[in-house]
Amino acid sequence: MNKRKRHYMLSYVLLFVALILQTTLIGELTIFGIAPSLMLILVVCFSLMNDCIPSAVFAVVAGLLLDVSGGRIIGFNALLMMYLSIGVVFVGQEFFRETPRAAAMLVAISTFAYEMIYFIFSLAIFGGAHFFYMIVRVILIECVYNAVLAIPVYFLVNKFLRIRSTHSLLD
Amino acid sequence: MSFFERNRGKVILICVTALLIIIMALSTIPSLKPNFVSNAVGVIISPVQKVISKAINSTQNFFSFIFNMDEYRTENDELKHKVALLEKEIRETEELKKENTRLRSMLDMRERTVEYVTETAEVIAKDSGNWFNSFTVDKGSSDGVELYDPVITDNGLVGYVSEAGSTYSRVVSIIDSTSSVAASVKRTGDSAIVEGDLKLQEQGRCRMVYVDKESIITAGDDLETSGMGGIYPKGIYIGKVLEITDDGTGLSQQATVDPAVDFDSITEVFIITDLK
Numbered sequence: 001m002n003k004r005k006r007h008y009m010l011s012y013v014l015l016f017v018a019l020i021l022q023t024t025l026i027g028e029l030t031i032f033g034i035a036p037s038l039m040l041i042l043v044v045c046f047s048l049m050n051d052c053i054p055s056a057v058f059a060v061v062a063g064l065l066l067d068v069s070g071g072r073i074i075g076f077n078a079l080l081m082m083y084l085s086i087g088v089v090f091v092g093q094e095f096f097r098e099t100p101r102a103a104a105m106l107v108a109i110s111t112f113a114y115e116m117i118y119f120i121f122s123l124a125i126f127g128g129a130h131f132f133y134m135i136v137r138v139i140l141i142e143c144v145y146n147a148v149l150a151i152p153v154y155f156l157v158n159k160f161l162r163i164r165s166t167h168s169l170l171d
Numbered sequence: 172m173s174f175f176e177r178n179r180g181k182v183i184l185i186c187v188t189a190l191l192i193i194i195m196a197l198s199t200i201p202s203l204k205p206n207f208v209s210n211a212v213g214v215i216i217s218p219v220q221k222v223i224s225k226a227i228n229s230t231q232n233f234f235s236f237i238f239n240m241d242e243y244r245t246e247n248d249e250l251k252h253k254v255a256l257l258e259k260e261i262r263e264t265e266e267l268k269k270e271n272t273r274l275r276s277m278l279d280m281r282e283r284t285v286e287y288v289t290e291t292a293e294v295i296a297k298d299s300g301n302w303f304n305s306f307t308v309d310k311g312s313s314d315g316v317e318l319y320d321p322v323i324t325d326n327g328l329v330g331y332v333s334e335a336g337s338t339y340s341r342v343v344s345i346i347d348s349t350s351s352v353a354a355s356v357k358r359t360g361d362s363a364i365v366e367g368d369l370k371l372q373e374q375g376r377c378r379m380v381y382v383d384k385e386s387i388i389t390a391g392d393d394l395e396t397s398g399m400g401g402i403y404p405k406g407i408y409i410g411k412v413l414e415i416t417d418d419g420t421g422l423s424q425q426a427t428v429d430p431a432v433d434f435d436s437i438t439e440v441f442i443i444t445d446l447k
Binding site: 016019020021022023024025026027028033034035037039052056060065066067068069070072073074075076078079082086115118119122130133134137138142 | 180184187188191192193194195197198199212213216219220223224227231295296297298299300301302303305307341348349369370373374
């Protein structure tokens with residue numbers, strides 16, 4: 001098995017482990033009642049260090065796993081994750097250097113974008129209220145929490161999941 | 172070079188987007204849930220989730236036992252005292268029950284108490300996001316669990332089954348922002364709707380809406396299911412009224428509800444699979 005294939009396999013094994021942790025342990029590690037999103041952090045860090053196609057595929061798989069393991073609408077997380085990943089590949093690799101601090105910043109920005117879209121979509125479909133309260137009380141806390149967790153995840157991805165490629169999805 | 176070759180990346184992106192939107196649209200049809208993929212993933216991950224959640228619970232219980240030893244001792248003494256009182260009460264109740272049965276048979280009345288057929292299930296996973304309050308349990312359709320089966324604990328109402336896979340089920344709790352329960356106030360008999368609220372959900376609470384303006388409900392009133400709505404049977408304890416406020420319409424009141432169930436520490440539930 002060549003190095004690239006081994007990397008791909010390891011990526012998806014880690015993704016599966018992250019899913020299990022997300023639905024079990026992470027729920028117990030809340031701060032002010034807010035749980036971080038390990039899958040989102042992993043997708044952003046992966047996209048920061050890899051090319052567009054592997055990142056987008058990784059993001060779709062991550063999103064689909066989240067969808068089928070408890071999402072209300074299957075495909076929604078996958079769609080969001082895919083566009084987020086493509087955004088991170090272009091914006092991240094263009095404007096951010098590959099450092100833990102950059103990863104933390106990108107994760108915070110991505111969390112904000114992701115959760116805002118998720119929240120607005122949920123409001124439209126399922127109803128609800130307290131728009132500004134939810135931004136401050138849920139989204140901003142999650143941004144900070146995810147950004148902090150992004151640092152160890154960055155080192156993990158950098159060591160095990162970096163897959164260099166010459167192809168780009170939108171070439 | 173053809174159009175497809177020139178725009179290969181963009182075409183793939185549009186196709187994947189279209190495919191995911193179709194999947195999203197299809198997944199909103201309740202009869203299509205859980206689909207094959209969802210069920211397959213659920214069957215694979217639920218045993219792993221079960222092992223991990225058991226390990227987490229054991230660790231939490233161990234540390235909680237160590238740190239709260241003194242508290243447990245005091246609680247133990249109090250409970251012993253309570254058990255003695257309850258045993259006395261049980262003996263009296265048994266007597267009353269016998270007398271009730273005798274009087275009922277004399278009057279030729281049927282028993283009105285509804286009993287449930289339940290399936291005990293363990294909580295093995297929680298919702299991965301911060302917007303909803305749902306969790307996964309280790310019993311599914313192979314154990315007789317069906318979509319919309321009510322879920323309870325010893326303390327009261329938990330929610331309903333929103334997805335029944337073969338070896339797992341997903342449960343939407345009553346504090347989830349998409350949940351609503353037809354309820355009645357035990358003391359006054361007033362009907363209302365207990366529904367989840369995004370803001371209160373974090374505190375493990377929910378709210379009661381459409382309470383008649385003339386209703387004399389007060390903080391501390393007990394709430395139970397009214398049996399309307401088709402999901403929950405009548406008489407399941409929901410919780411207590413905490414605070415009553417005006418809902419702004421001038422037509423009705425609303426109240427904050429403290430559910431009897433602590434959704435943060437829930438580890439075991441009973442799924443009502445049938446009524447006796």
